Amino acid sequence: MNNVYDNILGLIGNTPMVKLNKVTNSIPAKVFAKLESCNPGHSTKDRIALHIIEDAEQKGLLQPGSVIVETTSGNTGFSVAMVSIVKGYDCVLAVSDKTKPEKIAYLKALGAKVYICPANVPADDPRSYYEVAKRIARETPNSIYINQYFNELNIDAHYLTTGPEIWEQTEGRITHLFGCTGTGGTLSGSAKFLKEKNPNIKIIGVDADGSILKGFHETGTINPLDIKPYQIEGMGKNLIPAALLFDQVDEFVRVNDEMSAYRTREIALKEAIMGGYTSGAVTQGLLQYANSHPISEDDVIVLIYPDHGSRYITKVYSDQWMAEQGFVNNCVHNYDEVFGTEYID
Ligand SMILES: Cc1ncc(COP(=O)(O)O)c(C=O)c1O
Incomplete structure (x- = not known):
């Protein structure tokens, strides 16, 4: 085929x-x-999710049912959730309470467990999404923390592909x-x-x-x-x-x-x-x-x-x-005005 x-x-x-x-x-x-x-997750982040998770597999850090943790409501969250489903891991994402409901719905649709954390606390507060993710990764056996901002495998994924x-x-x-x-x-x-x-x-x-x-x-x-x-x-x-x-x-x-x-x-x-x-x-x-x-x-x-x-x-x-x-100059900023929308009863 x-x-x-x-x-x-x-x-x-x-x-x-x-x-x-x-x-x-x-x-x-x-x-x-x-x-x-x-990419199937519609962003560049698929590459790093796959690379970081497969690297952990090769190092023997993961088993079926292991937990993959990350702190994002953005593209990386979708990609980690997608890779986790296919490979049989649980995905846990810690996000801020400023995250739009449709984004949280998208993450849940991809099987992620979402922790919604207060945005208005310092990064080192135990309730912040950084600290919540770190705690879950620390307390869960066979888990990994993707930590994309400080993970050299993020660079490797793009160096290799x-x-x-x-x-x-x-x-x-x-x-x-x-x-x-x-x-x-x-x-x-x-x-x-x-x-x-x-x-x-x-x-x-x-x-x-x-x-x-x-x-x-x-x-x-x-x-x-x-x-x-x-x-x-x-x-x-x-x-x-x-x-x-x-x-x-x-x-x-x-x-x-x-x-x-x-x-x-x-x-x-x-x-x-x-x-x-x-x-x-x-x-x-x-x-x-x-x-x-x-x-x-x-x-x-x-x-x-x-x-x-x-x-x-x-x-x-x-x-x-x-x-x-207040973006109202320079280019098309009102589709209806320029292209028109007709409502037919
Ligand atoms: C929409 C979007 N554009 C650009 C970037 C930047 O990519 P990188 O994190 O590899 O610098 C990101 C990263 O999250 C992103 O979500």
Whole structure:
């Protein structure tokens, strides 16, 4: 039989790359988006969930019924839950009580046990989601804590898969890689592999306005003034993740909520690629970078699109949400006004 898999995990990785034909037209280079939404859990995090769990299996740390613990309501939670089901483990996720009900419903649909912890307590409070996850992992025999921000296997997963895929897909012609950094694993692992192949490849991290990563890369210190609330989920941080290899990154670009939101909607409307908020952010990062750096028509630029837009229907793809943020200029911000919606009785 062709193209059949033993289980859903066989679909992880080998994601396609698609040329952008309109949104980045102002740039002479060829620009490709690597669509991590084509993983079965619809994000790049499938790769790390599978790699970290299989590494623990190889080390003899897991048995049927073992518990996999993580502290996220985001993409990693979905991926860990998915891998746990197929491999016969229990998945426990500690999330903050700010998590939207639909996200918790999604995690439960994938069989996860969810601990909802108060968001407004310090990280070292025993009720915080960090401490709850650590306690469960400590008290449960044969359990592992994924700990994606501080787990080097997060980098390895991308060194072993995402990086080689990009090299092969571009036939070694890639000149620039752009990636949003949350844990930093996707960009760091891919960068490490690609720089070993060709140290001239430029690695550009895209950071959120409100995060400390760009400032830390430039000065080696955390500037408390960089920290402020922002809306883009999954990228940027107010701590330094061990999974981010700063020395692999040539430069960081900082993008804001508003331009990233417009860009996300533009990609859907012009390229028909329904990306998550950080897909818009990484594209915005390239457009800003191109304003101050020479790019030639021989360059081959790869943008990592980390997840699928379906997770953001009530956020960047919602006119109401855009209006609530005050994002009302620059691009389509009201689908009804531009395209019209007719109600037929
Ligand atoms: C939507 C989204 N984009 C980007 C990232 C950043 O990926 P990484 O953690 O590998 O830096 C994440 C990570 O959680 C994410 O959820």
